[in-house]
Amino acid sequence: MRTFHAEDPDDAPGSVFRRVQEYAEVMPASQFFCLATACVLWRAPIPPGLMRRRDASGAFVESPLDVGVFLPDRASRTRGVRGRSIAPGWADVVTAPVDGIRLTSPASTWAMMGQVLSEDELVILGDALVRMPQRDADPPPLATVDELRRAAEVGRRPGVLRIREALPFIRTRSWSPQETRMRLVLVRDGGLPEPELNWPVLVDRAVVANIDLAYPDLMLGLEYDGEHHMTDAAQWAKDIRRLEMLADLGWSIMRVTKRDLDSLRGPFIARVRSRVLGIRRRSS
Numbered sequence: 001m002r003t004f005h006a007e008d009p010d011d012a013p014g015s016v017f018r019r020v021q022e023y024a025e026v027m028p029a030s031q032f033f034c035l036a037t038a039c040v041l042w043r044a045p046i047p048p049g050l051m052r053r054r055d056a057s058g059a060f061v062e063s064p065l066d067v068g069v070f071l072p073d074r075a076s077r078t079r080g081v082r083g084r085s086i087a088p089g090w091a092d093v094v095t096a097p098v099d100g101i102r103l104t105s106p107a108s109t110w111a112m113m114g115q116v117l118s119e120d121e122l123v124i125l126g127d128a129l130v131r132m133p134q135r136d137a138d139p140p141p142l143a144t145v146d147e148l149r150r151a152a153e154v155g156r157r158p159g160v161l162r163i164r165e166a167l168p169f170i171r172t173r174s175w176s177p178q179e180t181r182m183r184l185v186l187v188r189d190g191g192l193p194e195p196e197l198n199w200p201v202l203v204d205r206a207v208v209a210n211i212d213l214a215y216p217d218l219m220l221g222l223e224y225d226g227e228h229h230m231t232d233a234a235q236w237a238k239d240i241r242r243l244e245m246l247a248d249l250g251w252s253i254m255r256v257t258k259r260d261l262d263s264l265r266g267p268f269i270a271r272v273r274s275r276v277l278g279i280r281r282r283s284s
Contacts, residue, residue, distance in 0.1 A: 033068070042129070045128050068085075120166075126167070
């Protein structure tokens with residue numbers, strides 16, 4: 001079981017974990033961490049403003065810890081804690097073996113976040129929880145799609161419509177939030193065919209690259225470039241060599257930025273659709 005252990009006590013997750021440890025020492029046995037706090041403990045991606053934000057002066061203001069209790073017990077009113085009353089059976093509570101912290105299971109945490117997150121954010125969170133290992137040393141997934149489905153079917157919980165709408169879009173091979181966003185823009189918003197995720201490119205049976213999103217039948221791939229790709233000279237050079245290698249193997253790669261998924265979403269969809277149709281015409 002993975003829970004968050006902070007390396008930098010001044011970062012947002014580190015601050016959450018420090019406060020969790022302090023409260024866990026006095027927390028009654030009937031209580032457990034849930035919602036956004038549980039997401040941080042599971043190292044799952046959520047909007048950063050849920051746990052810490054800047055006020056008008058620019059100073060950080062930390063959100064209360066989310067602490068649940070099953071009815072009919074009363075929710076905590078402790079300072080720095082946001083008590084949550086939860087119907088019995090609407091959440092599974094587990095105990096982390098390393099530190100003994102009680103928190104909602106990954107699947108229950110995801111379902112409970114339906115009252116907080118948008119549909120896109122729920123897909124991003126779900127993708128992270130069910131993600132299959134990329135390398136041998138990677139940990140196993142925290143949940144399965146079936147476990148998320150069962151959690152979504154428990155009662156008429158807040159946000160139930162959003163979690164049911166998000167569930168069909170969750171995949172096990174999305175390795176980053178931006179890859180998930182890119183797929184949602186293309187498939188759900190653009191109506192394009194669903195691409196393969198992190199498609200392995202083989203040379204002599206050895207994997208030489210994994211393409212973020214790929215249409216293998218068209219030899220067309222899409223790669224997300226985060227800001228570090230543009231500011232890190234070594235990464236930039238590595239990207240260029242990688243793209244040259246893929247081009248030599250017959251792949252056409254489209255590079256995608258954050259602006260493509262935000263303010264330039266429409267033009268981005270049009271570019272990909274044009275490339276897909278153009279390749280199909282040339283090959284027919």
